[in-house]
Amino acid sequence: MTEAQDIRTVEAAIRARGVEWEIDPTLDRIAGLVDLLGQPQAAFPVIHIAGTNGKSTTARMVEALLRERNLRVGRYTSPEFASMRDRICVDGAPLSEERFVELFQELQPYFEIVDQKYGRLSFFEVLTAMAFAAFAEAPVDIAVVETGMGGRWDATNVADGTVAVITPISLDHTEYLGPDVATIAGEKAGIIKPGSTAVLAQQVLPAAEVLLRRTAEVGALVAREGLEFGVLRRELAMGGQVLDLRGLKGVYEEVFLPLYGAHQAGNAATALAAVEALTAGEDPLSDELVRQAFAQVTSPGRLEVVRRGPTVIVDASHNPGGMEATIDAVTESFGFTRLIAVVAVMADKDVDAILELLEPIVTEIVVTRNSSPRAMDPDELAQRAVGVFGQERVQVCLRLDDAIDIAVGLADEGDEFGSGVLITGSVVTAGDARILLRAS
Structure with a gap:
């Protein structure tokens, strides 16, 4: 069987486990799986990202800032545009076809054990476990992990994010997450863990109230767009926009972002705050580091x-x-x-x-x-x-x-x-x- 046939067979086997947009309110299967695998999601710090819009772009921005600091970064996002491998990236690149196939084959016996003990693993649970295992093996210095849908019952929530990022919340997937913004926010707030830092993008009031209540309940630190961090100035520029950003530790001026729209400026401010929240000490990031990182950001399929x-x-x-x-x-x-x-x-x-x-x-x-x-x-x-x-x-x-x-x-x-x-x-x-x- 050729390598191309192998990857098609593996992708088909994963897709046969169901559709990723259905939520089963349990973490038992994925928790049992990562137990068998030795808790790979605990082998590195995690920046965990939930929200309705802007998750993948924010994840890419966080990754760019971390890689500019010469850190090895794993990024897990969904859904993919072309190949399933696009979801699991190390050093800014998807896993190779060969590695993706090998990883699936290495973990398949564990999938079968969990299938028999807890019930059949879902499509998204299998991919999440593969991502955590790939990151632990690399090994990465930090992982940037995007939820698939929701947060509390999302398979990625077996990881405890050092920083929990919540991008703007609005109505979507209401049949699974709830009929209104406040209920949806309650699901997404589930990624905010005790002792973490919650970085909150600009939210409508019902969502903001729910998120802030969650941070108080678990004793998380909180940073809010428009208060602790935000966009100070933005101007249109050829191929994007130029920003002045206020982070948690400093102000960064004349930052070129090759993406369009006020929402992308907000994503940039949120990503910057997330990286600052993870960084020890009170010193700001280097201005040049921030400029170089954001100048390289791409967001396929987003304007x-x-x-x-x-x-x-x-x-x-x-x-x-x-x-x-x-x-x-x-x-x-x-x-x-x-x-x-x-x-x-x-x-x-x-x-x-x-x-x-x-x-x-x-x-x-x-x-x-x-x-x-x-x-x-x-x-x-x-x-x-x-x-x-x-x-x-x-x-x-x-x-x-x-x-x-x-x-x-x-x-x-x-x-x-x-x-x-x-x-x-x-x-x-x-x-x-x-x-x-x-x-x-």
Whole structure:
């Protein structure tokens, strides 16, 4: 069997364990597994990240700052855009195909023991254990770990984060996490552990109240965006923005961030505070270290420009909170006079709210589907879109590649420099588009 066949077989075996978006409120299986593995998640400090929007980008920013300090960093994020291996990174790179296969084979006997003793391990539990084992073996100096969904019952929560980061919380996955922001915040607050430092991004009041109550209950230190840290100034710049950031230990000026939008500036401030919270002593980080780290940050599929003439942007926004931030950033940073949207969404999302947010800035919309079995049928999505945009502004296409071609053609009908295409609606949509457009 070839290596390529091996990796496909392993990925198929992991996916056969179910879907990652379902929450089973128990940590018994993953706790039993890491016990068998010798508690690999305790072999390194952890910066643990939960929230509704901005988790993966914040994780990448934290990683960039830590690596600039010459630390060896493990990063675990989800979901992936192209390969399952993208979730588990050491030294900024995904595990090789060979190592991913070896790791699965090494752990498979333990998976089978837990399957028999506690019940079948889930897709996400297997990957989480593989990440912790890979990081312990490397070994890494620190791990940056993103929750899959929620926090309290998330498989990653067998790790006790030295720093717990909560990015902005809004409504998403309500069927699993709860019907309102306060309930969702309660689930995500579960990663805040006794004696840790909680770094809280800007939150709506109901979420903030729940998070602060949790920090008081467990005796955690707290740092809040807008109070203990934050963005002092930001200006648009070619390819991104320039920031002055107030951290927990100092002020860092003229920091170039090659990402768009006020939300990314907030993510940068949050990441900076998380790294400062982990750093011993009261001295600030080096200004040059901070500048160099942020200048190298990438965030695939988050307002990512993948083509010019016309400009094509791929964005993974999939809930109203994320889409609102995307729209603000597109309006501020690009100033399109004609914008064509390509939209494919999951059927369980707040589709109407997403469409209503897009309508004021979009000239025409092409609705389609992505590669997920959870994707909304294009005809149903078209009906929803017609109700918001009107019949004359909506086109429907069964394939994403054809939808992109149509959108680029529509954009070409306008001014080349004032026209753009926004491909959005789902992480899967963004990942599929990146593959089709061969984004690096």
